[in-house]
Amino acid sequence: MTADDKIVNKSEDYFLCNEDNRPLYRQIIGNRTLSSQPVVDYDDAELTAVAVSVLDDTIFAAFGTAKGEILKAVIYPTYSAVKLKEPRIHNFGRDILHDMYTSPDDKHLFVLTRKQV
Structure with missing residues (x-):
């Protein structure tokens, strides 16, 4: 052990x-x-998963939703917290499970649904 x-x-x-x-x-x-007050707010989304990445002094978050979307935001420092606009919307069509991870180099996001990785 x-x-x-x-x-x-x-x-x-x-x-x-x-x-x-x-x-x-x-x-x-x-x-x-x-x-605390939220640093970003998604009124129209039910968040089911979160994964974070750190680049220098900035923390980025990727959120999975019940509708199968991936949303991204800068969450720290709080004075620069902002939702990120993605030119390509990722929609897996199924709820994103809570097991969502970033690769060690923070270049890839691993997303799980009930039938997809």
Whole structure:
């Protein structure tokens, strides 16, 4: 069993209590509610998946929808958050499943529907 397996197989309580004082989980422990305004808003879309890519100091997001569309946006820094217009609309005709990933070089987006990759 690898160290990663030992962490993955821990209960949710383990992470909420942050027993090992892991920096990754330090921000989710507390008694104050965090809230924020959305940086982009898609009123006409039901988002079903998200994948993010980082280029320098900018974070890009690709969103899959229940109608099978791929939408893209710059989401950070928030002062420059904007929906990106794509000249070619990707529409898979089926809902995009939550398992959507970018390649390690951020050049490709892997999208899953019930019958397509």
